[in-house]
Amino acid sequence: MPRETLNRDQIVEVAIELLDGAGIEGLSMRRLGKRLDSAATAMYWHVGSKENLVVLAADRVWGEIELLDPVETGWRTAARALVQDTYAMVKRHPWLIPAISTYVVHGPGMARFQNHSYAVYEAAGFRGRDLDWAVNTAFTFVAGFALFDAAQAAAARAMAAAPDLAVRADEIAARYPRLRERTEALRGIDAAELIGQSFAFGLDTVLDGLEARLRGEGSTAGVPSIAGTSNAVPGLLH
Structure with a gap:
């Protein structure tokens, strides 16, 4: 894929494929660039860093979940x-x-x-x-x-x-x-x-x-809420 056609969405999509296969440790800008037929420096230009890329990929996959009313x-x-x-x-x-x-x-x-x-x-x-x-x-x-x-x-x-x-x-x-x-x-x-x-x-x-x-069997009154925390993933407290 020529470098000039790259965009952030494409990079994140391929990063997810690499993450699925090799995990976070197996993801590198060099491997990603090779998969996209582009230089590793182009990856940094579009997504900033590996950490930011993992964050973008993680947020992307949440969108796969179907939401029933x-x-x-x-x-x-x-x-x-x-x-x-x-x-x-x-x-x-x-x-x-x-x-x-x-x-x-x-x-x-x-x-x-x-x-x-x-x-x-x-x-x-x-x-x-x-x-x-x-x-x-x-x-x-x-x-x-x-x-x-x-x-x-x-x-x-x-x-x-x-x-x-x-x-x-x-x-x-x-x-x-x-x-x-x-x-x-x-x-x-x-x-x-x-x-x-x-x-x-x-x-x-x-x-x-x-x-x-x-049905009224117990309550959690007095327990601090985490709803307003910046990374309040349900079930994961930071």
């Missing part, structure tokens, strides 16, 4: 879809959670997501600080699962490279009866199937818990 669908249907779509988006872009945990990411894409998150739980009946915490709880669930996925993938890679690690893990689990029982019960079951079932169980539990709070 909670008034038309009901808050629980909209909340379920939002959590599921957010998790799917994070799985497509596993570098996103590390990015928003490292950089100050806030732009139109994230703001759109945050605003809709508040609309969903406001439609449910949450107000004030309870609204903040309902939004944060749902996102924390997604972020936690994303970290779990990363840990599982790392463990699978490590055990594939060193099979004795699996033997050692079984030996340790054998010392603890409940852990041993569950390890043996789940052995041989497809990992993706287990993760899907676990995600569905957790999501139902979160939504059931939020619904219970709407």
Whole structure:
């Protein structure tokens, strides 16, 4: 791609492709320039720095999430879809959670997501600080699962490279009866199937818990709100 045809949108789009394949550490202006058939200096001219490029890419991917109108669908249907779509988006872009945990990411894409998150739980009946915490709880669930996925993938890679690690893990689990029982019960079951079932169980539990709070079972009065912070990603407190 000739240098004179480059623009920021094109650079961010290709940066997302590189991030998806190699993560934040694998992204460099040299690799990006090579992919775009342009000099690395042109990348800096358009986006300023690698850090700023990661921020732009992170904000861009938030726009992939479909937003259902909670008034038309009901808050629980909209909340379920939002959590599921957010998790799917994070799985497509596993570098996103590390990015928003490292950089100050806030732009139109994230703001759109945050605003809709508040609309969903406001439609449910949450107000004030309870609204903040309902939004944060749902996102924390997604972020936690994303970290779990990363840990599982790392463990699978490590055990594939060193099979004795699996033997050692079984030996340790054998010392603890409940852990041993569950390890043996789940052995041989497809990992993706287990993760899907676990995600569905957790999501139902979160939504059931939020619904219970709407019935008056507890409050969060007196807990500080984070709604006005500059990088107030639902569920990630800086």
